[in-house]
Amino acid sequence: MNALLQYAVQGLAAGSFYALAALGLAIIFGVLGVVNFAHGAFYMLGAVTAAVLLDTLNLTLWWSLLVVPVLMFAFGVVVERLFVQWLLRLDPLYNFLLTFGLTLVLVELVKQKYGVSGLPYTPPEALQGRVELAGVVLPRYQLFVFLFSVAICVLVWLVMTRTRVGMIVRASTEKPELARALGINVGRWVTPVFGFGVAIAGLAGVLSAPFRAITADMGNNFAIILFAVVVIGGLGSIVGAVVAGFLVGLVEAFGQAYAPTFAQVLIFVLMALVILVRPAGLFGRKEATA
Amino acid sequence: MSQSTATPAPVTEAHPVVAAANPRLRWVLLAGGLVAALALPWFVYPPVAMDIVAMALFAIALDILLGYTGLLSFGHAAFWGSSAYVTGLIATNYGVPFPVAIIGGALFAMILALPAGYLSVRRSGIYFAMVTLAFAQMVYFVGYQWSGLTGGENGLQGVPRHFFGVELVETDSFYFYYAALPILLLGMWAAWRIVHSPFGRVLVSIRDNTQRARALGYEVDKYKVVAFVLSAGLTGLAGGVFAINHGFVALTELHWSTSGEVVLMTVLGGIGTLWGGVLGATLAVLLADYLASSGFDGIDLVTGSVFVLVVLLFRRGLWGTVRHQWLAWQQRRSSRRTRSGGGTRR
16 A cells, blocks of 8 residues: 555656646647647756756756746747747648757757766755655655646646636637637737747756756657657647646556566557547547548 | 648648659669669768668658658658567578568568557547657567567677578678668569559548548558558568668667658658658768768757758758759740640630
8 A cells, every 4th residue: 555655656746747748738739730849858958957057056946946947938939939930831740840850959969068977956955855644655756746736737727717818728729710710819829838838848847857867868758758648638638638647657657666667668558548449539539530 | 630720731742643754754763773773882881882772762661651641650660670670580590591581570560560550540640640659669668678689778789691501791791782782672663663553542642632532432541551561561671681781780770760860861852752762861871971980979960950951941852842843844845835836725
């Protein structure tokens, strides 16, 4: 029981990174129709930036959680204006390939600058060590990650459902033509939404900094698991992305505990099962053909 | 589908499959290509020459899906790499002539492609790319974990080159090139036959208008799966030759970066043009070889930048641009001729 709960918390913490990043991926896809291959690279940049901020300016995790998303938002806006916007009217495959190329460049640049060995990162003291909850000893940091990302997801959900901005974004996601017909300038939201998606991927990166080895390659496998996550959740669905993110985290943690050889493969088996049973994903609506 | 932007254009702009419609030009091109393939190891270090031709078949195989069926597979490393491993294992353990081992590898790739294709074609467009990518990553992990068979991170080493009683050692690369070339050329010929067959026409119709193809009674998903398996088989031939050529199989061959590399070659050369794959592969391999020999260790920087530039500025690709200009020129010429010929069209 004790062990089960520990694995569950570990899974939910790992799932937090997937959930947050997949949330960004889903929102970008919803409004821009772009599957952002570089999402893993943005996640990596978030972690690397946090490590550099700690090293040079001695900014702790608390500050990084605030500063890095802002920096990543700006970076996302630049990427969208410089590259992504030119291909929005074409087949989404072109932006997929474009962001793939960007990923190669970003990863290689970080590799050249910071090498291949991991950068060190220590979380603030308040988050170190373990905490006892109802007789179960759990790592403090994992609990924090889980609670923090749930809070972010709830916040995003509130913004999406309760505010005018959220309504516009949802309308642009679900029925862009109708939104336009009602006089909403969908195009105006494209750049900030891309920036937001990048920022939230960067945030996931910051959160994972004390948890994972910070290397240029850390986002590569992450990006591919993210794709599995959104296929499982249903790419059009924001709720689906978050739920599938936590689900995949749990599958990974329990897989590593009970069948370490197959832990990574399990995620893709889960994806294959979902495609067989519900091709549109757990929360996705059935699309016509594309 | 939820998209705020205008209706997406198909990946390849509509173009006739039989490009030049000029049989003489086609024979000239084919003869030129054959001469180039035969002469290549005189000008290029033979193992590199072999890589060029193997990569060319890899890119052509991918183009059957990307250019002629409208499906971007981002997981072809699974077939390339698994065939390389199976070829290497057969050659190492059974001492058979290398073409036999390669055929074994290609068959394995096709068997692997059957379930992968069956699952992947349930989604199309961008989803197809993501599902194939994820599937290939799964194969990568299996290769990584099953180190007893694949050698894990050390790779599979010491793959021999038996050729019907002759042992081609490393210094025989020049002869090995000519021994293996027919396999690759046969593969290319098969690809050419596939895209120009009635079956290939159905694939193009699926690419251009899936609903209409379905309405006409074609079982779209079955055609896609068959195209996927055939493409994987040709990819497997190329991967097998690659394995024997290097005498070594690394995990990189299964990695998604290999899938990306072949997509780049195809897009750089021009989607939907078999010659484009040849051109793209030649340039990519030569560039990689040049960068490696000049001691530059950031090849991804170059690959990634080329990717971005080609996608932003040069979507027709090299061969596609040449063909487009050629067709436009021919059209101008023929319309001028009709006008000066007494105005047959009123």
